[in-house]
Amino acid sequence: MPAGPPEGSVGPLRYLLLAALCVLLAWPGSLACRRRDADSVEALKLADASALKRTFVTAHLDEPIRPGRSLVWCITMQLVWNQTKAWVGGDVLLEGDPPMAARLNASTVSSDDVDPASCIIAALSGPGPQSVRDFVLRQAADKFPGRKLDLPLTLVQPTGPYQSIQYSMLLKDLHFNTPFGKTNMYVPGPDGIYYYVRAFGIDVPDDPAAAPMRGQVRILDYVSNSDFIIELVTTEPDDRLLIARIPPSPTLRDLVGAVNQRVEAGAPEPLGPADRFRVPRFDFDLTRRYTEIEGRRYLNPGLRENRWVLQQALQTVNFILDEKGVYLKSEAVIVSGGCAAVAPLSGRLLDVRPPFLVMMKRSGRELPYFAMWIDNDELLSVVEQE
Numbered sequence: 001m002p003a004g005p006p007e008g009s010v011g012p013l014r015y016l017l018l019a020a021l022c023v024l025l026a027w028p029g030s031l032a033c034r035r036r037d038a039d040s041v042e043a044l045k046l047a048d049a050s051a052l053k054r055t056f057v058t059a060h061l062d063e064p065i066r067p068g069r070s071l072v073w074c075i076t077m078q079l080v081w082n083q084t085k086a087w088v089g090g091d092v093l094l095e096g097d098p099p100m101a102a103r104l105n106a107s108t109v110s111s112d113d114v115d116p117a118s119c120i121i122a123a124l125s126g127p128g129p130q131s132v133r134d135f136v137l138r139q140a141a142d143k144f145p146g147r148k149l150d151l152p153l154t155l156v157q158p159t160g161p162y163q164s165i166q167y168s169m170l171l172k173d174l175h176f177n178t179p180f181g182k183t184n185m186y187v188p189g190p191d192g193i194y195y196y197v198r199a200f201g202i203d204v205p206d207d208p209a210a211a212p213m214r215g216q217v218r219i220l221d222y223v224s225n226s227d228f229i230i231e232l233v234t235t236e237p238d239d240r241l242l243i244a245r246i247p248p249s250p251t252l253r254d255l256v257g258a259v260n261q262r263v264e265a266g267a268p269e270p271l272g273p274a275d276r277f278r279v280p281r282f283d284f285d286l287t288r289r290y291t292e293i294e295g296r297r298y299l300n301p302g303l304r305e306n307r308w309v310l311q312q313a314l315q316t317v318n319f320i321l322d323e324k325g326v327y328l329k330s331e332a333v334i335v336s337g338g339c340a341a342v343a344p345l346s347g348r349l350l351d352v353r354p355p356f357l358v359m360m361k362r363s364g365r366e367l368p369y370f371a372m373w374i375d376n377d378e379l380l381s382v383v384e385q386e
Helices: 076-088 099-106 130-143 208-214 252-265
Strands: 045-048 055-058 070-074 119-126 162-175 181-188 194-202 217-224 227-232 239-245 276-280 282-289 309-322 325-338 349-351 356-362 370-374
Touching: 070 309, 070 325, 076 099, 076 119, 076 162, 076 309, 076 325, 119 130, 130 162, 162 239, 181 276, 194 208, 217 252, 227 252, 239 252, 252 356, 252 370
Parallel strands: 045 282, 055 070, 276 349
Antiparallel strands: 070 370, 119 162, 162 325, 181 194, 194 276, 217 227, 227 239, 239 356, 282 309, 309 325, 356 370
16 A cells, blocks of 8 residues: 555544344344445445454443554443443442453443433343343334334343343434535555545535535634544534544543533634535444453352353444444343443645544533544545555
8 A cells, every 4th residue: 555645635534232142233234224325335344343453342431542543432331231230239240350340330421321212221131032122123113213123033042041131222323414525535554654545525625515514514623734623513403423633642531521621612613615624434333242241250149149140241333424424323232141030725624534533422411422533544444546
């Protein structure tokens, strides 16, 4: 891959699950996984998150930021963990005291950070998973009418006489009133190599035809062409899509806090007639199995005596960001079992290049329901060059 041009050149930015062994999660095509026509975004990325070398799917916001590593977080795993806490009657105590469990126990993220109309949360116990499947089907039919469901014939294969299943799903489909233009851009990759990736935005300054698009971009804080925060306005006023090209912080939570502070203190302004901006397009479907907590015995009273085990902890995230809007579908499940119950032009150039943050949150809420820190090209759609 040849090196690309320097910065500024013209050329070529309501949560997550697996499917396999576990229940409702074996639905890669459920709930209209792709809400746009096949030509809208090229090449959906399907990947087992463990196979990604420079991207980490985290269950909590306290994951450290490391140079060259991207992070993906969605609220759905925290939602099922909170349901598990309610089931055990307090903090979830697991054999070996895994650090991930401590982080999830201490988190203040809750169902208040999402709107009920976009989310399904189910917590059921019994000798089998059929009741969970039926419950989710009924909830999905009510909340997402017209969406095609494609559930597997079987959900969880019980490994003991009793099981407890905690499940959550988040579905967001936010649209721009006027689609942005398709374009490409160079982003830096490892070892100084630049990659030509698919993008969207406004490439041409002083273009009267782009006026409706410019009205969909708010500059929330601007320091320079390499340090800024913008908001892309969708047709849903209660959801916010923020994109921040800012210096890294120690953790993803610190990064979210830094963005919130700058937005609160900043003076929002519109995208000027001479300003341009470009954001990489995303199209991926990731599966994360949390082996850090799987297979561990519960130490909570009443569960320890009956040898209850956290059998499976799974999460998926299907995320599309393109010129038409943003689509997010995430599922999570915890299953437990036991033995009892170029030369710069005038105007600003807001090229969103790594590292940068993508954050989705409800208006008036401090914590997001989706956050993604991009510090490499692994999740970007690279343009093949001859």
